Amino acid sequence: xxxxxxxxxIKPLLRSPLRSSLRSPLRSPLRSPLRSIGTLVFSSLxxxxxxxxxxxxxxxxxxxRLETGQIAQTKQNQARxxxxxxxxxEQGRLLNQAKSARDQAIxxxxxxxxxxxxxxxxxxxxxxxxxxxxxxxxxxxGVLQQVAGDTKSKFQTSVISAQIAGRGEFLDELAQSMGxxxxxxxxxxxxxxxxxxQREMTQSGKVHTxxxxxxMASGEKQLTQVTRVGGFNLIANGRYLEYIDETGSVAELIxxxxxxxxxxxxxxxxxxxxxxPFALDPTGGSILSLLVQAPDTQxxxxxxxPVGYVILAIGLVGLLIAIERFxxxxxxxxxxxRQLKSDKANSDNPLGRVMLVKEQNPKADTETLELRLSESIxxxxxxxxxxxxxxxxxxxxxxxxGLLGTVTGMINTFQAITLFGTGDxxxxxxxxxxxxxxxxxxxxxxxPMVFIFTLLHTRSRSIINLLQQQSAGIIAERAERTxxxxxxxxxx
Numbered sequence: 182x183x184x185x186x187x188x189x190x191i192k193p194l195l196r197s198p199l200r201s202s203l204r205s206p207l208r209s210p211l212r213s214p215l216r217s218i219g220t221l222v223f224s225s226l227x228x229x230x231x232x233x234x235x236x237x238x239x240x241x242x243x244x245x246r247l248e249t250g251q252i253a254q255t256k257q258n259q260a261r262x263x264x265x266x267x268x269x270x271e272q273g274r275l276l277n278q279a280k281s282a283r284d285q286a287i288x289x290x291x292x293x294x295x296x297x298x299x300x301x302x303x304x305x306x307x308x309x310x311x312x313x314x315x316x317x318x319x320x321x322x323g324v325l326q327q328v329a330g331d332t333k334s335k336f337q338t339s340v341i342s343a344q345i346a347g348r349g350e351f352l353d354e355l356a357q358s359m360g361x362x363x364x365x366x367x368x369x370x371x372x373x374x375x376x377x378x379q380r381e382m383t384q385s386g387k388v389h390t391x392x393x394x395x396x397m398a399s400g401e402k403q404l405t406q407v408t409r410v411g412g413f414n415l416i417a418n419g420r421y422l423e424y425i426d427e428t429g430s431v432a433e434l435i436x437x438x439x440x441x442x443x444x445x446x447x448x449x450x451x452x453x454x455x456x457x458p459f460a461l462d463p464t465g466g467s468i469l470s471l472l473v474q475a476p477d478t479q480x481x482x483x484x485x486x487p488v489g490y491v492i493l494a495i496g497l498v499g500l501l502i503a504i505e506r507f508x509x510x511x512x513x514x515x516x517x518x519r520q521l522k523s524d525k526a527n528s529d530n531p532l533g534r535v536m537l538v539k540e541q542n543p544k545a546d547t548e549t550l551e552l553r554l555s556e557s558i559x560x561x562x563x564x565x566x567x568x569x570x571x572x573x574x575x576x577x578x579x580x581x582x583g584l585l586g587t588v589t590g591m592i593n594t595f596q597a598i599t600l601f602g603t604g605d606x607x608x609x610x611x612x613x614x615x616x617x618x619x620x621x622x623x624x625x626x627x628x629p630m631v632f633i634f635t636l637l638h639t640r641s642r643s644i645i646n647l648l649q650q651q652s653a654g655i656i657a658e659r660a661e662r663t664x665x666x667x668x669x670x671x672x673x
Contacts, residue, residue, distance in 0.1 A: 325366055329356040329374060336377070340424045340465065341384045341412050343431050344391050348377055385412040388449075395422060396432035407431065408450055413461045414469070419447030423466060438472045485618040488586030492579055492619065496626035499575040502568050503633040510640045513565065517644060531561040535648055539655050547660045554652040561648060565641040569634060576630035583623020590616025 333352035336342055342349070355370055388410050395405040395417055407417045415422035420443065421434050437443055441460075448457040462469045482489055516530035526536035538557045542550055594613055 322365055325371065325374070326356055332374070332378060332381075336381070337426045338424075338465065339381065339412055340409060340415050341381060342426070342429070343393065343407070343415060343424045344389065344409055345380075345384070346429060352377070381412070387411065393431060396430060398433045398435050410449070410459060410461065413463060413465060416446045416450055419443060419450050421446060421469060423469075434469075434473060436473045438469065439477075442472070481618055482622070484615045485586060485622050486615075488582060488589065488619045489622050492582050492586075492622045492626055495575055495579055495582070496630070499572050499626070499630050499633070502572055503630075503637065506568060506572075506637045510565070510637065510644070514640065514644060517647060531565065531644065531648055532651055534561065535652055536655070539659070547656060547663060550659050551652075551656050554655060558645070558648050558652055562645055565644050566638070569637050569641065572630055572634045572637065576627045576634060579626040579630065580620070580623040583620040586619025586623075587616045590619065 329352045333349045333356060336349045336352065351373065355366065355374065388408065390406060390408045392404060392406050394402050395407060396402050405417045407415055407422065409415055415424060415431060417433070420437055422431050423434055424431055445457070445459045449459050476484065482493065485492070513530060516527075517532045520527060520530050520532040520536070526540060527533035528537060535554060535557045538553045539550065542553055545553065591613070594616060
């Protein structure tokens with residue numbers, strides 16, 4: 182009996198026809214995938230032969246086991262090959278379906294593109310035909326669209342919309358529909374546009390009273406009776422209102438114009454059925470807003486700052502002095518006039534005190550009396566011209582102080598320009614305006630002071646001239662009497 186080991190048994194096995202049969206399929210078109218399968222089968226056979234060689238007790242049993250294992254392995258490999266072939270076929274079918282779908286999509290796209298081009302040509306032709314058929318109507322509808330847009334903007338800001346709301350919605354829809362498509366306006370839409378224009382013109386010439394919610398200056402909303410003056414102004418309770426087009430609400434002006442405008446508004450509110458003077462704003466609120474923004478006298482004074490208050494204080498002092506001087510000179514002038522009508526000297530007036538000098542010196546010669554009278558007049562001059570020099574000084578100093586405030590304000594303005602630049606004209610205009618207020622205040626004080634000084638000085642000089650005139654008359658009278666006395670003595 183011959184002995185066999187595993188190596189001597191496997192070696193001829195590898196050279197057996199089984200090996201040839203495993204190699205032959207590898208030469209097929211599926212060589213690459215089947216190569217892995219052959220390697221797997223060979224490894225399985227090697228393991229099986231090794232196990233059989235270990236467990237078999239003789240060669241026949243071993244051969245039988247090998248044949249059985251080869252058959253089972255062959256069936257398994259065939260099943261795997263069939264499964265792989267089915268998958269390959271399925272992938273090929275899916276690939277063919279994808280190619281077919283792609284080709285169909287390309288054909289559809291080509292057909293749609295051709296249809297699109299044909300439709301573009303047809304649309305162009307129809308548009309051209311429509312343009313030819315419309316003729317002058319096309320210009321009409323273009324003008325209609327423009328008028329609708331302009332009218333909508335006008336209605337949006339008109340105070341008539343505070344009474345008649347919703348007019349702009351129709352015009353907005355009409356303008357948008359005519360501008361976004363080739364749709365033409367109907368006869369009804371054209372007639373409505375004409376109606377709205379006619380109603381706007383009609384209402385612009387009427388004064389109408391209606392009731393609606395008004396936002397008061399305090400922020401509260403009240404149902405108030407509003408009077409609309411054409412398309413110009415809105416008033417209620419003697420106060421001016423404004424129409425806010427962004428929200429469609431009516432609000433009371435926080436800051437009202439001057440008293441004369443409020444008086445006219447109050448008269449119209451109280452008597453809407455009668456003709457009363459009223460200040461119209463033909464701009465629809467622009468002029469009114471400027472009047473409202475304009476500062477009043479108190480605000481102008483506050484803009485002057487400390488310098489402005491100093492000027493006003495000086496002016497007040499000068500005014501008090503002027504009043505006192507006017508009263509004093511008026512009383513003195515009245516007393517002097519009464520003294521002119523009386524031969525008896527009275528000491529309550531300058532002329533009377535001058536005449537008393539003549540009575541106090543009855544025997545004085547002419548020269549002595551002249552000196553006495555001049556002395557008396559000189560005593561009266563300071564009383565008559567007292568504090569007039571102070572008024573003159575105020576008339577000169579007030580403009581200088583105003584100029585000082587202006588220069589200071591201009592310096593502050595230029596400093597603000599240095600910090601913030603010239604991008605905001607209101608910043609410069611406001612600073613310059615504030616700086617010029619002090620000059621205005623100085624001139625307001627100086628000009629009246631000049632006139633007052635001139636009047637007071639003229640009045641005092643007239644009284645002084647009267648005293649000098651009467652003094653000259655007294656001296657002349659004394660000289661004539663002395664001369665007459667001497668002639669009588671010489672004649673005797």
